[in-house]
Each structure stands twice: as C-alpha cells, then as structure tokens.
Amino acid sequence: MRGLTRAFALGLVLAFIGAACTGGSTTPSPTVAPSASTSTRPKFDLATYQYSLQTKGRIRIGTQEDNTPFSVKNPATGKWDGFDVAIGREIAKAIFGESDDPDKYIEYVPVTSATRIPSLTDNKVDVIIKTFTINDDRKKQIDFSDVYFSTGQRILVKKDNTSIKEAADLAGKTVCAQRGSTSEKNIATATNGAARPLLLDSYPACLLALQQGQADAISTDETILFGLAKQDPNTKLVGKYFSTEPYGIGVKKSVGGDRTGFVDFLNRTLVTIITGGTWAKFYEQYITPVSFDKKRTPDD
Amino acid sequence: MPGAIAFEFPELYFTGLWLTIQISVFGLLGAIVIGTLVAVLRVSPIAPLRWIGAVYVEFFRNTPLVVQLFFLFLGLPLIGLRFSSDTFENIFRAAALGMGLYHGAYVAEVVRGGLLGVDRGQIEAARSLGLSYVQMLRYVQLPQTFRSVIPPLGNIGIALVKNTSLASTIGVTELLFAAEIVESRTFRAEEAFIAATLLYLALTIPLGFAVNALERRMLVAR
Numbered sequence: 431m432r433g434l435t436r437a438f439a440l441g442l443v444l445a446f447i448g449a450a451c452t453g454g455s456t457t458p459s460p461t462v463a464p465s466a467s468t469s470t471r472p473k474f475d476l477a478t479y480q481y482s483l484q485t486k487g488r489i490r491i492g493t494q495e496d497n498t499p500f501s502v503k504n505p506a507t508g509k510w511d512g513f514d515v516a517i518g519r520e521i522a523k524a525i526f527g528e529s530d531d532p533d534k535y536i537e538y539v540p541v542t543s544a545t546r547i548p549s550l551t552d553n554k555v556d557v558i559i560k561t562f563t564i565n566d567d568r569k570k571q572i573d574f575s576d577v578y579f580s581t582g583q584r585i586l587v588k589k590d591n592t593s594i595k596e597a598a599d600l601a602g603k604t605v606c607a608q609r610g611s612t613s614e615k616n617i618a619t620a621t622n623g624a625a626r627p628l629l630l631d632s633y634p635a636c637l638l639a640l641q642q643g644q645a646d647a648i649s650t651d652e653t654i655l656f657g658l659a660k661q662d663p664n665t666k667l668v669g670k671y672f673s674t675e676p677y678g679i680g681v682k683k684s685v686g687g688d689r690t691g692f693v694d695f696l697n698r699t700l701v702t703i704i705t706g707g708t709w710a711k712f713y714e715q716y717i718t719p720v721s722f723d724k725k726r727t728p729d730d
Numbered sequence: 731m732p733g734a735i736a737f738e739f740p741e742l743y744f745t746g747l748w749l750t751i752q753i754s755v756f757g758l759l760g761a762i763v764i765g766t767l768v769a770v771l772r773v774s775p776i777a778p779l780r781w782i783g784a785v786y787v788e789f790f791r792n793t794p795l796v797v798q799l800f801f802l803f804l805g806l807p808l809i810g811l812r813f814s815s816d817t818f819e820n821i822f823r824a825a826a827l828g829m830g831l832y833h834g835a836y837v838a839e840v841v842r843g844g845l846l847g848v849d850r851g852q853i854e855a856a857r858s859l860g861l862s863y864v865q866m867l868r869y870v871q872l873p874q875t876f877r878s879v880i881p882p883l884g885n886i887g888i889a890l891v892k893n894t895s896l897a898s899t900i901g902v903t904e905l906l907f908a909a910e911i912v913e914s915r916t917f918r919a920e921e922a923f924i925a926a927t928l929l930y931l932a933l934t935i936p937l938g939f940a941v942n943a944l945e946r947r948m949l950v951a952r
Contacts (some may be wrong), residue, residue: 604817604818609898609907609910609911609914611914612914614911614914615914615915626817626818628817628818628821628901629901629903629907629911630899630900630901631899635800635804638804639804639817642804642807642808643807644803644804644807644812644817644820645817
C-alpha cells in the first residue's frame with residue numbers, strides 16, 4: 431500500500447515536471463527566427479523599433495483570452511483566434527515576412543482591460559490589440575495607431591420586443607448596464623435622463639435580468655452585446671450607434687527613441703490590411719457570424 | 731471641507747442615504763421579528779421545531795449575504811416569484827428582506843443566549859403557577875431576554891446598516907452606489923467615498939449612542 435502511494439506521488443511529480451517543460455518550450459526562443467529566409471523579409475531602417483523586433487525574431491502581443499469575437503484562446507488546443515488576433519498576425523507578417531504560421535513569431539501575453547496600459551508602460555508587451563478604445567485620457571499615457579475597428583453603443587432586447595428600436599425609445603424603460611461604466615452616462619445623454627438605469631456588476635447578470643423581464647433592454651458597446659446575443663438566441667441587437675468607440679493598437683510612448691517609427695509602421699500596415707481586402711475578409715470571418723452585416727472598412 | 735461633494739450631488743447622495751435608512755429600518759425590524767421567532771423555536775421543548783430553527787440559523791449565517799441577495803433578486807423569478815412587478819420596487823424589497831433574513835440568524839443566536847440566561851427557577855415557578863408555555867414566554871422569559879440582549883443587538887444593528895451597502899450589487903441605488911456613480915462621473919474618487927463614509931458614520935454613531943442610552947434605561951439590577 432505504501433509503495434503504491436509512493437509510486438503515485440512520484441508519478442504526480444513527474445507529470446508536473448513534464449507539464450512544466452512543455453509549457454516552457456512553447457515560448458519561442460528569442461534569438462531564433464526559424465525558416466524565414468532573410469531574402470523575403472521586409473527591410474527596415476536600423477533605428478526603427480520594427481527593425482529591432484525583426485532582429486529579436488518575435489513580437490509580444492497583449493490581448494485577452496476570452497473576448498469573443500475579438501480574441502479567444504482555445505482552451506483545448508491553446509491556439510488563439512479572433513479579429514484582434516488576426517490583425518496581430520498580419521502585423522507579425524509585415525515585420526517578419528510572409529508566413530503560413532505567423533504564430534511562431536508571436537508571443538501572446540494575456541491582458542485584461544485594467545492591465546492594458548500598465549503592461550505597455552512596464553514594457554511587458556510590444557503592442558496591445560484588445561478592443562482598446564482610443565481616448566484622450568489614455569493618449570496621455572500611451573500612443574495609439576489609427577482606428578482599425580469602429581464600434582459604438584447599441585441596445586439588446588428580447589426578440590419579441592417591438593417597442594424599442596432606437597435609443598430614444600429607452601425613455602421610461604428599465605435599461606441594464608454595468609456600474610462604473612460609461613454606458614450608463616451614454617444612456618442618460620441619449621434619453622435626456624428619461625431611462626431608468628438598472629446598474630449591475632456584470633453583463634451576464636444583466637442578461638438574466640433581461641431574460642426575466644426585470645430589464646427591458648441592455649445597452650453597452652456593441653461588441654459586448656454580440657457576446658450576449660450569442661449566448662441567448664432569444665435576444666436581438668437594435669438601433670444605430672449612439673456613441674462611438676474607435677479601437678486602436680496601443681503602443682508604449684517612445685522614450686529616448688525606443689519606439690522610433692513604430693506607430694507610423696503600424697498605420698501603414700493597417701492601411702495595407704484595409705485596402706487590400708484582408709480587413710473585409712476578417713470582418714466576414716469573425717464579426718459577421720454575430721452581427722449579420724458586412725463591412726469593407728472600419729468606416730463603413 | 732471633506733464631504734462637500736455630497737451637496738454638489740444632493741439628488742444622488744441624499745436619495746441614496748434615504749434608501750439606506752429605509753432598508754436598514756425594514757431590515758432591522760425584520761431581523762428582530764425573525765430572530766426572536768427562530769430563537770423561540772431553538773429553545774422550544776419540541777425537537778422538530780428546534781431542528782427547523784437550527785437549520786435556519788446555519789443556512790443564513792453560513793452563506794454570503796451577496797449570494798442571498800442575488801438569489802432573492804435573480805433566483806426567485808426563475809421559479810415565478812417576484813416581490814413586485816416593478817423592477818426597482820422588487821430589488822428594494824429583495825434587499826430589505828435579504829437584510830432581515832441574514833441578520834435574523836444572528837439575532838436568533840443572541841436572543842437564544844438571552845432566553846437560556848433566564849433563571850431556570852423562574853420558568854419552573856411560572857409554569858407551576860399555571861401559566862402556559864406561551865404565557866410564560868410572553869410574560870417571564872422574553873421581557874427579561876430583551877433587556878439583556880440590547881448591547882449585542884446594537885452591534886448587529888450597526889453591522890446591518892453597513893451591510894446595506896451590499897444592496898448596491900443588485901442595483902439598489904443606496905449610499906455606496908451613489909458614491910460610485912459620482913466617482914465614475916467626476917473621477918474624484920477620494921471625495922466621493924469620504925462623503926459616503928461620513929454619511930454612514932452619521933447613521934451608525936448616533937445608533938450606537940441610542941443603543942447605549944437604551945441599555946442604561948433598561949438596566950436592571952440582577
């Protein structure tokens with residue numbers, strides 16, 4: 431019996447070590463840029479940050495693990511997917527050259543809304559691509575690329591609701607939103623304070639309130655509503671945007687030239703992605719299944 | 731002046747304060763009624779009643795208040811129960827009831843201690859004088875209990891006033907909630923929460939004094 435317990439314990443220890451080793455080896459080694467022949471690589475000015483990334487052979491992309499449809503890490507395969515992830519891969523290709531598997535150049539760093547700015551300023555990531563709204567407060571601390579995705583606040587109601595079609599229809603209705611968010615303020619502005627805000631801690635709680643008829647509508651960024659609508663097919667999104675949330679790629683501010691030319695490079699890359707039709711392809715692949723519309727550019 | 735922000739947003743702060751007071755009052759009354767009933771069950775001579783009392787106390791004392799509030803707000807409608815068809819009335823009643831149920835378990839334990847503290851001889855004397863069990867409770871055991879449990883009840887009352895802040899999690903726009911809204915609108919976090927703190931103190935400190943005064947008045951030489 432004792433022997434058995436020991437054998438079991440030893441097995442556990444070995445399993446742990448094994449897991450630790452495999453875990454470590456998935457991180458690409460910083461110095462190797464495998465199989466990319468130097469000839470296909472884009473040429474950069476030596477002073478630029480993209481050149482130093484190219485020399486290092488990897489880019490650290492900060493994004494979120496559970497932000498459908500923008501970024502998701504598949505828990506089974508460990509593979510990342512989503513609109514933001516696809517944009518990240520295009521940027522990796524623009525730095526390291528065309529590749530079937532740009533992930534070999536990418537180190538994904540999981541971030542949350544609150545850790546986005548600190549992970550840039552602490553130099554834990556090279557770029558943040560995570561439904562990151564460009565605004566003036568944030569611009570004081572970090573730099574943003576141009577807009578690569580534009581969204582805004584909309585309304586989620588039950589499928590059989592015919593009385594709420596636009597933000598103005600929310601007057602007198604109970605509207606659920608997250609407390610501490612700007613969504614509540616936008617609702618108040620759009621209805622001249624005539625909506626009755628029910629403010630809860632999370633959007634899943636709002637969804638439950640909507641399902642039970644305790645809230646007539648949920649209103650926040652369309653991207654969050656997409657996720658909720660996917661969870662409950664008995665709901666639908668209505669109305670036009672009544673606030674605008676432009677997403678950009680976040681980059682650390684250049685201090686002593688340590689990010690020279692990087693934002694310009696990202697903007698040029700984004701232009702290529704958008705004008706070349708790749709953007710529209712990603713939109714159709716990731717966003718259309720939940721939004722049921724099609725766009726060719728972020729400005730559509 | 732600290733707390734001055736409350737007068738910049740009187741609508742939020744003072745309606746919030748008023749809701750906090752209402753939930754506290756209803757919650758405390760509910761807790762005392764429920765707690766007394768449960769305590770009586772717990773010392774009753776009938777075993778199944780004692781078990782019911784014990785289950786109540788263990789359940790409500792050992793689960794988080796936030797979870798109970800969420801159950802009352804979003805759980806009960808799943809089985810078709812709602813306190814009011816108006817959402818805001820519903821969350822208010824859920825909050826007040828939640829305060830009563832949760833703190834009732836604590837009151838029950840305090841009152842039970844008080845009931846057990848009454849001299850056994852008095853109970854036997856009352857019964858031998860021909861008082862029924864209920865009469866004995868009403869005229870002998872409970873009056874003495876209430877006098878002795880005033881200080882611990884005061885503690886529970888103060889805890890209850892502070893715990894009403896948890897009602898904000900189910901959307902009741904009480905005092906803490908008001909402070910959070912002001913904070914998210916003005917980004918003046920320190921001021922917003924200092925004002926809320928001062929207003930909570932304005933409720934709890936006088937409550938403490940009132941309990942002490944009541945205790946002195948009811949004090950009996952034993």
